[in-house]
Amino acid sequence: MKTKILIALGLIVSLSSCKKFLDEKPVSNLIEQNYYRTTDEVETGVIACYDGLQKVYDIEFKLTEIRADNTSGVSLEGDWGAIKFFRDAPSNFFLADFWQRSYNTIARCNLVLKYINNVTDPVKKQYFEGEVKFIRSLMYFNLIRLYGDVPLITASINFDDFEKFKRISTSTIYSQIKTDLLTSVATCPPSWPTAQIARATKGASQALLAKVYLTTKDYPNAKLQLDPLVGTNFKGSTYTLNPSYAAIFSTASEMSKEILFAVRYKASSNGEGNSFSYEYSNNGDARNVKASAQYMALFESTDVRKASTYNATNGLATKFLDATAPVRDAGNDFPVIRFSDVLLMAAEVNNELAAAPTLDVLTPINEVRGRAGASLYNLVGLGTKANARDLIFKERKLEFGFENQRWYDLVRMDQASTIAILNAYLTATGNPTLTVPAYRLIFPIPQTEIDLSKGNLVQNPDYK
Known part of the structure; x- marks a missing residue:
């Protein structure tokens, strides 16, 4: 610091x-x-x-x-x-x-x-x-x-x-x-x-601010930021879904109109490459962290996102492959905010502001699913407000696998639901004796920082 x-x-x-x-x-x-x-x-x-x-x-x-x-890793050790x-x-x-x-x-x-x-x-x-x-x-x-x-x-x-x-x-x-x-x-x-x-950009700032409002459950202000992005101000001309889901992550076609903000990397360029691509590979340090069987089962057979998210044979991530790059020096950008995220945030906000799902909820979900080749919903299929909320979170899970979104989605859910999801996941992945206490939904403050602060920085409760 x-x-x-x-x-x-x-x-x-x-x-x-x-x-x-x-x-x-x-x-x-x-x-x-x-x-x-x-x-x-x-x-x-x-x-x-x-x-x-x-x-x-x-x-x-x-x-x-x-x-x-959405990942498994039964043989992981250490940190x-x-x-x-x-x-x-x-x-x-x-x-x-x-x-x-x-x-x-x-x-x-x-x-x-x-x-x-x-x-x-x-x-x-x-x-x-x-x-x-x-x-x-x-x-x-x-x-x-x-x-x-x-x-x-x-x-x-x-x-x-x-x-x-x-x-x-x-x-x-x-x-x-x-x-x-x-x-x-x-x-x-x-x-x-x-x-x-x-x-x-202005659009990236609006999208990030909308996510902040969404996280704090300030849905009216989130809608104020999202409406211009999904309306005629930006949609189609500035931002749109890339017709090819796979192309979003290809080093040959990055920074398309789908990307509102990405962290850019460049292979073999004076240390400007990324290492996370390699860590997800079979030789990387995180090689035992793969798409779980439960996660893979969520995808429909026609969903093109499967092949771009994980390898069906071994479960390893496939989104950030740069086969020609040196080890830990890959050129894949990391997308922080995509237009599909904006669409699904808009669906979520509109759902929370209505008594029951409307076309303002259905349409953006189906835009995302349609690009993926997944079956489309109708208003009857969305059902209740609570059911639509669950389907939106499920869609986010399918859309953003290995993009670091799922954990942030879990921690902004209803806490009891999050803990139930995590406990069921641990049981399904061979760890039935593990349960997640509420305090572990946030991490402990690093001890090194507490030591450096001369007692001014204190630990999170229950980690002491």
Whole structure:
């Protein structure tokens, strides 16, 4: 959480390709006091924030997909098994690694905001502020869903400002996230030139804000953000479902109109590749985490998502294959927000706001299922509001396998339902003696961070 560190930022010489703005590596002899003086220099700080996202999303699956009920892993040991089977302790390395990478990215965002007034181009100044507030909000949104109350750092601090390490309530952090994302919605551009296509946009900000509202069950405000995205303002021209589900994840056709925001990676390019693709392979460290038999059974025989999600023979993930890439240096982007997510959020919001399912619920679900080749629902099939809610969560599970969405969906469900789902899953996967206590729906605070805080950071209840 040290933010006044030597964040060495190199000047971006060229933005000549889709991933070029992430290709350049920092120059080691630059320090904060001598940098961020010009618009170009502040922009390199913005690029460093995107670089931070690469580090975070390279390992997020360890706390989300590993934990969720759509994967199996009966032979996992060590920190992997502890996460999978709900016996994780504050000393678990994965917990500390994700925490530190997330706060490092937040620190980079705060550093840009510290020097934002040095940007002389008023348009770029607006864009930069919106971008880093989007990134910072994304980091805090993930942190509070995984750890509960966490420190809220919104300005650059010294490494020994221990008072700032105290935990802040999730409600306060949600308020900050919403405030920041409203700024991003107002200041981020609708789109970027092709060379900068990975940067945050107005649409991405609206979608993320909608998910925040959805998570906090503020359905009217979620609808306000979603309606423009699924209406004539954006749909079809800016965002649409890719006709091919498989093409979404192919390195040859990434950043289609389906992608509102993705973390970009590039193979064999000065360390800009990802490692999670390899970890999911038969040789990777997570090779025993596969699609469970129960998950595979959910797919209809005509559903094209099956082949793009898992290997039918061994259950291994197939979404992020880059066969030509070096080990742990793959070029697959990681989609954070897809248009199918927007459609299913819209269906969920409309369902929660109505007494019973309507066409506003049915239509977006069927758009997603139709692209997948799955059978379509009708209003009779959706049934009650509660049944439609279950079908929407099931559809999200089918649509976003191995995309780190399922665990976040589970933790925002009704708690009793979530625990019942997880306990049934553990029984079905050969672990009938394991049950999930409510407190394990959030992770423990990493012990290393508690030790560094000089007693200001305290542990989650029941982990002590």
